[in-house]
Amino acid sequence: MPSRSPLLDDRAIARTLARMAVEIVERCHGTEGLLLVGIQRRGVELAERIGRLIEASEGVQVPRGKLDITLYRDDLQAIGPRPVVGETSLPGSLDGRTVVIVDDVLHSGRTIRAALDELADFGRPNRILLCVLIDRGGRELPIQPDIAGQTVRVGPGERVDVFVSELDGRDAVELARAS
Amino acid sequence: MPVDAGVPSLGKDLIGLETLSAAQIQFILDTAEPFKEVSERAIKKVPALRGKTIVNLFFEASTRTRISFEFAEKRLSADTVNVATQGSSVSKGETLVDTARNLEAMRIDMVVIRHGASGAAQFLGDRIESNVINAGDGKHEHPTQALLDMLTLRDKFGRIAGLKVAVCGDILHSRVARSNIWGLIKLGAEVGVCGPPSLLPRGIEELGVTVLPRIEDAIAWADALNVLRLQLERMQAGFIPSLREYNRVFGVTRDRLSRAPKDLVILHPGPMNRGVEIDSDVADGEHSVILPQVTNGVAVRMAVLYLLAGGTGAAAAAARGEAA
Amino acid sequence: MTHILIRGGRVIDPSRGTDGVADVLLGDGRILAVGRGVAAPEGALVIEAAGKVVAPGLIDLHVHLREPGQEDLETVASGAMAAAAGGFSAVCAMPNTDPVTDNQAAVGFIVSQAQRAGKARVYPIGAVTLGQRGEQLAEFGELVGAGAVAVSDDGKPVGSSHMMRTALEYARTFGIPVANHCEEMSLALGGAMHEGLISTRLGLKGIPAAAEEIMVARDIILAELTGGHVHLCHMSTRGSVELIRRGKERGIRVTAEATPHHFSLTHDRCAGYDTNAKMNPPLRESKDVDAIRQGLKDGTIDVIASDHAPHHYDAKEREFDLAPNGIIGLETALGVAIRDLVEPGILTLPELIDRMSTRAARIFNLPGGTLAVGAPADVLVLDPTERWVVRPETFRSKSRNTPYGGAELVGRAHQTVVRGRIAFDISAP
Numbered sequence: 004m005p006s007r008s009p010l011l012d013d014r015a016i017a018r019t020l021a022r023m024a025v026e027i028v029e030r031c032h033g034t035e036g037l038l039l040v041g042i043q044r045r046g047v048e049l050a051e052r053i054g055r056l057i058e059a060s061e062g063v064q065v066p067r068g069k070l071d072i073t074l075y076r077d078d079l080q081a082i083g084p085r086p087v088v089g090e091t092s093l094p095g096s097l098d099g100r101t102v103v104i105v106d107d108v109l110h111s112g113r114t115i116r117a118a119l120d121e122l123a124d125f126g127r128p129n130r131i132l133l134c135v136l137i138d139r140g141g142r143e144l145p146i147q148p149d150i151a152g153q154t155v156r157v158g159p160g161e162r163v164d165v166f167v168s169e170l171d172g173r174d175a176v177e178l179a180r181a182s
Numbered sequence: 183m184p185v186d187a188g189v190p191s192l193g194k195d196l197i198g199l200e201t202l203s204a205a206q207i208q209f210i211l212d213t214a215e216p217f218k219e220v221s222e223r224a225i226k227k228v229p230a231l232r233g234k235t236i237v238n239l240f241f242e243a244s245t246r247t248r249i250s251f252e253f254a255e256k257r258l259s260a261d262t263v264n265v266a267t268q269g270s271s272v273s274k275g276e277t278l279v280d281t282a283r284n285l286e287a288m289r290i291d292m293v294v295i296r297h298g299a300s301g302a303a304q305f306l307g308d309r310i311e312s313n314v315i316n317a318g319d320g321k322h323e324h325p326t327q328a329l330l331d332m333l334t335l336r337d338k339f340g341r342i343a344g345l346k347v348a349v350c351g352d353i354l355h356s357r358v359a360r361s362n363i364w365g366l367i368k369l370g371a372e373v374g375v376c377g378p379p380s381l382l383p384r385g386i387e388e389l390g391v392t393v394l395p396r397i398e399d400a401i402a403w404a405d406a407l408n409v410l411r412l413q414l415e416r417m418q419a420g421f422i423p424s425l426r427e428y429n430r431v432f433g434v435t436r437d438r439l440s441r442a443p444k445d446l447v448i449l450h451p452g453p454m455n456r457g458v459e460i461d462s463d464v465a466d467g468e469h470s471v472i473l474p475q476v477t478n479g480v481a482v483r484m485a486v487l488y489l490l491a492g493g494t495g496a497a498a499a500a501a502r503g504e505a506a
Numbered sequence: 507m508t509h510i511l512i513r514g515g516r517v518i519d520p521s522r523g524t525d526g527v528a529d530v531l532l533g534d535g536r537i538l539a540v541g542r543g544v545a546a547p548e549g550a551l552v553i554e555a556a557g558k559v560v561a562p563g564l565i566d567l568h569v570h571l572r573e574p575g576q577e578d579l580e581t582v583a584s585g586a587m588a589a590a591a592g593g594f595s596a597v598c599a600m601p602n603t604d605p606v607t608d609n610q611a612a613v614g615f616i617v618s619q620a621q622r623a624g625k626a627r628v629y630p631i632g633a634v635t636l637g638q639r640g641e642q643l644a645e646f647g648e649l650v651g652a653g654a655v656a657v658s659d660d661g662k663p664v665g666s667s668h669m670m671r672t673a674l675e676y677a678r679t680f681g682i683p684v685a686n687h688c689e690e691m692s693l694a695l696g697g698a699m700h701e702g703l704i705s706t707r708l709g710l711k712g713i714p715a716a717a718e719e720i721m722v723a724r725d726i727i728l729a730e731l732t733g734g735h736v737h738l739c740h741m742s743t744r745g746s747v748e749l750i751r752r753g754k755e756r757g758i759r760v761t762a763e764a765t766p767h768h769f770s771l772t773h774d775r776c777a778g779y780d781t782n783a784k785m786n787p788p789l790r791e792s793k794d795v796d797a798i799r800q801g802l803k804d805g806t807i808d809v810i811a812s813d814h815a816p817h818h819y820d821a822k823e824r825e826f827d828l829a830p831n832g833i834i835g836l837e838t839a840l841g842v843a844i845r846d847l848v849e850p851g852i853l854t855l856p857e858l859i860d861r862m863s864t865r866a867a868r869i870f871n872l873p874g875g876t877l878a879v880g881a882p883a884d885v886l887v888l889d890p891t892e893r894w895v896v897r898p899e900t901f902r903s904k905s906r907n908t909p910y911g912g913a914e915l916v917g918r919a920h921q922t923v924v925r926g927r928i929a930f931d932i933s934a935p
Contacts (some may be wrong), residue, residue, distance in 0.1 A: 071216060074228035074258075074488075088216040088488075124225040199709065212507035279823055299825035301779030320827065322709030357709060384712065385703030 006180045008096035010155060010163070013174035016136070019152040022051065023134060024056035026150045030132060031101050034063045038097070038128075041119055042106040043071040043089035048167045049136055050105035068093040068106075097126030109135040109167040112146035137176060139163045192489055195314040195382030198323030199364040204432035205363055214478070214485040220257060221480055231258035231491055234291040238264045239281070240317070241297040242414075246452055247317050247327075249296050250476070252399050266311035273428050273447070278305060284431050286310045292491060300357075313490045328361035330482040332369065334475045335406055338447050346398040348400040349391075350376045350434065351410030351459050352421075354383045358451045361407060363389055376400035377432065380421045397432045400441060409434050412459045425458045435461045439469065447471055509533040510923060511546040513886060515555025519562065520860035521876035530560055532883040535926040542879055551928075553921055560858045562875050563595025563626075563884035563922060565866035566883035567763055568660070568685070568811035569836065570741055571597075571628065573619065574612075575604025580904050582616060582818040585836070586625035588814070590930035592836040593919030595884035596627035597814075601638070602661035606749050608633035608644040613652035625929045626922070627884070629655040629872065634673045634684060640665050643673060650680045655870050658685035660739055663890055665691060670725065674734030683737040683761065684871065688721035689713075689787070693878055698775040698827050700788040708776065708795070709840055710826060715743040715794070718787055722746045726753040727758050737869065738762040740813050742787040744797030751806045761869045762801075763811035766835060766842040767909070769798045775909060781822045781829035782909040785815065799852050802861055809866045810858075812839045816905030834903050841915025844890055849916055881925035892918045 011019065031037055032055060041050030047069045052072035054065045104118055115133060122131065138151040155178070157163060162179045167173075189209045192202070199207060212263030220228055234484045236255045242246050248264065275287045278297070285293060295303050307314035318324040336342055347366050351361045353375050366373045367390050376387060376394040387393060394400040398408060412428055422428050428437075437448060448460070456462045465472060470487040510532040517540060529544035530537065548553055571585035572578075580588075582599070584746040587721050589597045599608035599616055605618060612896025613630045620628035632649030636642045638659040646657055657677060664670040664686055673684045689897040694717040698933035699705050701712025722738060726749060741747065741764050753760045767785065775783035783789060817834025822829050843862065847853040853861070863886075874884040896913050898906040922930040 072214075074220070074230040076230075089215060090216060091219055120229065124227065125223065277820075277823075278825060297825070299827045301826045304779060305825055320709050321711075338886050360707075360709060383706040384701050384714075389706070405733050 006109060007177045008180075009177055010175035011153065016174045016176065019054055019136065020052055022101060023136070023152050024053045024060070025148055027053065027103055027132075027134060028057060030149060031103070034061050034065055034148075035148075036100045036129070037065050038068060038094070038100045038102050039065055040068040040070050040093065040104050040118075040122070041104055042104065042114060043069060043091075044170065045165055045167050046104075046106035048169045049107060053105060053134075066094045070116035070118055070121060072114055072121055075112060076119045077117065093125055095129045097122060100128050101133045102128040104131065104133050106133075106135050108137045108139055108163050109146075109148055109151070110139050110141050111134070112142050112144035116144055136165060137163050138163050192296065194311075194490070195303070195316075196486055196490060197303050197307060197314070197316050199325050199361050199368070200323065202368070204368040204370075207329070207332070207368055209327055210482070210485055210489065211336060213489055214329075214333055214481045215238055217481040217484040218478070218489070220484070221477065224423070226257050227259055228257065229259045230410065230488055231255070231260040234491055235289070236260045236262050236292040236294065237285055238262060238317075239285070239295045240265065241267045241295070241302075244296055244318070247296065250396060250479045251317060251483050253480050254487055257480070258484055258487060260487070273324045273423055275428050278302060279309060281309045282306050286312060292487065313491065315486060317499040318357055321355050321360070323361045323364075324357040325361050325365075326479070326486060327358050328365040328485050329486070330475055330479040331362055331408060331449055331451070332365050333478045333482055334471050335447070335448060337474065337478070338471060339405065345371040346374065346403055346405045347371050347408060348374040348376050348394060348404035348406070349410065350397060350400055350432070352381045352412055353377050353386065353410070353420075354381045355413070356410050358408075359410060363391055367391075374400060374403055376427075378422055389481050398433065398438060398441075401434075401442045401446065404446060406449060407434060408449040408451075409460050410451070411451065411453065411455055425455070429458050432459060433457075433459060434464050436463045436467070440490070445469060448476060452476070508924065508926070509538075509550035509555065510883070510928070511544065511550045512553045512555050512560050512885065513546075515558045515560035515887060516858050517560045517877065518856045519877040520856050520864040521562070525856050528560075532878060532885065532926045535883050535887070537877055537879055537881050537883055539879060540704050545764065553887060554907060558889050560864045560877070561631060561886045561888065562877050562881075563886045563924065564816070564840065564859075564862045565871055565872060565874055566591045566594050566597040566812050566836065566839070567737075567809055567866050567919055569599055569814040570602065570832070571599045571616075571660045572816055574604065574615065578904070579818055582619035582628055583623035583625070584902065584904045586620055586623045586628055586812070587930075588627035588834075588836040588901065589819065590922040590924065591902045591919065593840045593888055593922055594626050594836060595886065595922055595924045595929070596629060597836070598629045598631050598655060598810065598870065600631050600658060600660045601633040602659075605745045606633050606637050607631075608636050608638070608649075610645070610648040610652035613649050613654050617653040620777045621909075624927070626924055628751065629653065631656045631658050631685065632661045632789045633657065633661075634664055635669065635919050636792075638662055640669060643669070643676060643713045646676055646680055646682070646760055650682060650897040651738065654682070655872060656683045656685050657701060657738065658687070658739070660685060660687040663687050663689045663691065665893075667724060667728065668870070671728050671732055674736060676734040678732070678734050681871065683735040685737040685739050686721070687739050688718050690717045690720040690723060693717040693720070694928045697788070699776050700790045702773060704773045704776055708779065713786075715745055715790065718743050719745040719749060720928060722749050725864060726750070726758055727898055729753070730756070730758045733759070735759040735761070740765050740768065740787055740811070741770045741798065741807060742790050742794060744794045747801040747806055748799045750801070751804075754806060756884070761808045763804070764807045765801060766810060766846075767814045767833065769795055769802065770842050770846045771795075771909065773880060776826075779826040780822065781826055782833055783909055784826060784829050784831055785813070785833055786831040799847060803857070808861070808869055810839065810843055810862050811838055811906060814903075816903060817907045819906060822907050833907050833909060833918050834901070834905050835908070837901050837903060838896060838908060838910045838915060840888065840919060841894065841896070841917050842910065844917030845915050847892070883923055886919060887921040888919050889919045892916070894918055
């Protein structure tokens with residue numbers, strides 16, 4: 004039974020996302036050609052919220068896409084015989100666009116590597132940025148976020164869990180310790 | 183990484199739908215959905231089965247099923263090898279056992295087998311460690327065909343439970359019929375069979391299906407018809423007098439369909455004998471989902487290959503704590 | 507001469523209707539005395555049979571020994587050894603060998619091979635037609651003269667009604683039965699198992715019960731027409747039992763046999779495409795099994811015969827459609843019969859011994875089947891309550907194709923005496 008300690012509550016998450024939305028627009032010099040791609044799962048919900056925040060501040064509809072990277076994982080053998088594959092849908096072509104990958108937690112970097120491979124099969128964006136709510140360190144690949152909501156130190160045997168109200172009924176980021 | 187812990191593993195092989203649970207069948211259909219999307223992409227490839235070797239072992243000639251499996255395999259980035267029996271060592275008398283062992287000795291990962299003897303897929307699966315997928319064994323089962331039929335029905339109606347599906351034609355010799363009966367009943371559909379009595383197998387009602395004596399009865403009763411191909415050999419073996427009579431009495435014609443109380447959906451596993459079991463204007467008409475069946479076929483086969491190829495228990499358990 | 511005294515066993519002799527504890531003295535190849543307190547002559551071998559049953563040696567009217575032609579599967583010698591191990595002092599060997607036993611030299615060969623083996627007696631059955639091709643009658647006179655006790659084209663039916671009629675009439679001259687394998691080929695062709703729910707589920711072509719019953723009816727009618735004796739091999743359906751019952755009621759000379767697998771297994775055994783459940787006629791439904799058991803009880807089915815059919819492991823290790831028909835049965839017949847007929851109270855032990863010995867001798871006019879003084883010393887000592895697990899690797903038969911591997915059976919042969927000599931002793935290695 005893991006013991007849990009809170010890292011961010013719902014208000015902290017809202018503030019962080021608001022900051023991330025502003026940073027994205029800054030780094031991309033506006034919303035021209037911008038495409039937010041959320042990684043299944045929870046990255047999708049976060050991308051949706053960021054998109055609405057940008058819409059509210061810039062008055063522009065930013066297109067959103069969903070990416071499921073299950074079929075591109077490098078550890079297919081390990082995830083077990085019944086992996087659930089979620090929806091992938093990308094609006095229009097990627098060519099010439101600025102794609103911002105949105106995910107909840109960045110850890111080893113393998114998910115993002117898979118996401119980059121998958122995006123490459125769809126087209127050739129001008130630029131890809133990585134935006135994550137939590138960077139918990141522990142990288143196994145040379146992949147770094149362009150925008151990180153919070154950076155958290157995580158010890159061995161510990162895990163960062165993100166909960167979103169759309170899926171989990173509440174907004175929270177917690178540190179879970181297997182006891 | 184969400185793993186559906188409620189569904190028991192499919193095991194090593196896919197032999198038929200008779201031994202699968204409703205939950206397992208549902209899971210395969212659900213898994214097929216994202217694979218439909220892959221086939222719509224410009225680059226119709228995902229690396230999921232990269233490095234896996236799959237042999238298509240076809241003892242019976244079949245273009246469409248083999249090609250469908252081949253596409254499924256290649257779109258998953260697997261390496262495929264086709265073995266047709268003409269000119270191979272099999273036609274020189276090599277037994278199925280030896281063929282199996284030789285393949286295994288070459289360290290292949292999966293075998294897709296189509297064979298003329300009922301039980302051949304299980305025979306192979308019991309003797310080699312590779313995954314075995316039944317692409318049709320004798321008159322026993324053709325599970326991927328039934329799965330794609332059900333997926334197509336689900337696309338059209340949004341559900342399987344409560345649907346009335348009539349399987350029409352030579353039920354006696356049909357593995358497609360048997361697999362459909364198992365799958366549809368398990369998912370809660372009502373199944374009817376319609377055909378000349380000489381082509382209905384003994385005890386068929388005990389499987390839970392309704393016997394519909396005439397094609398008109400089937401059309402009046404069903405939401406969907408799955409029209410089976412009638413083979414020329416049946417006439418030659420004396421089961422029916424002629425193909426022409428079959429069309430006159432049992433054919434799915436536009437005229438008969440026009441008297442249906444509802445808008446029937448028409449399925450056919452292919453290849454069609456136009457003008458025998460089904461008329462061209464029906465096959466090409468607005469009720470027909472024959473082409474979507476073909477599209478769904480690739481997605482369903484990708485799902486099956488993907489689910490069977492994925493992982494071993496121990497490694498899976500270890501990875502379950504791993505984060506992204 | 508060497509005497510054998512079988513002491514203190516429960517002696518069951520259906521030929522005289524006796525059943526009680528007694529001693530049996532054998533000598534010079536004959537039964538010398540049966541009674542209480544029989545003294546053992548000097549030098550006699552004594553078999554202590556207290557707690558066991560002493561019966562006339564069992565007789566199997568229907569076995570396939572694969573000599574000549576397929577000696578790797580079974581020979582007359584290995585089959586005779588297997589028979590003795592199963593409690594049989596005599597078997598009748600079907601002629602579908604390679605070449606077919608359709609001439610006097612071939613019959614004589616079987617007889618001499620059996621004599622050389624010196625185990626269970628082997629009586630050859632000659633073919634009805636040359637090469638079993640169904641075209642021309644074999645020379646029954648020559649066959650009988652050389653030692654044949656019946657004629658049969660088993661493996662196949664005598665398809666032509668005219669041929670069957672002629673055979674029945676001609677066989678009357680020699681007082682032998684024509685044993686037919688009843689199978690209407692146009693209905694059965696290509697079938698791999700019983701036509702029913704299981705064949706539908708497995709997607710295998712089925713052989714309907716009608717295929718057997720049509721020919722059973724035909725043969726009974728022809729027996730009536732000709733006055734000949736027809737013996738119906740391996741009956742398997744309730745319809746057949748009914749037809750035979752009617753025929754016997756009308757005084758027609760029809761006798762019938764059933765195999766142990768047809769009163770112990772059903773077509774469910776074919777699940778998983780187990781080729782050791784594939785034989786002809788096929789395993790049928792439980793109603794048929796019940797009818798066969800009832801038929802044995804009321805004598806409609808006269809005898810139990812194993813239809814022992816050796817096949818090579820490789821031959822059976824095939825797709826179900828392609829595997830050959832048949833299972834061995836000499837070494838399990840008694841155990842299956844006691845487990846499935848005597849233990850559930852369907853037959854008494856004396857009735858079973860009648861069906862496996864006394865009556866067999868009577869209907870084929872063979873010596874044995876009796877423990878009367880002066881009769882041949884073909885005797886079986888068995889333990890009818892011994893529970894044992896079948897281990898096919900220990901069989902005396904050269905083949906292993908049995909569905910009973912690992913099964914627990916009840917009742918076992920301990921000593922089988924043939925012609926006054928011990929042909930099988932369970933305590934010997």
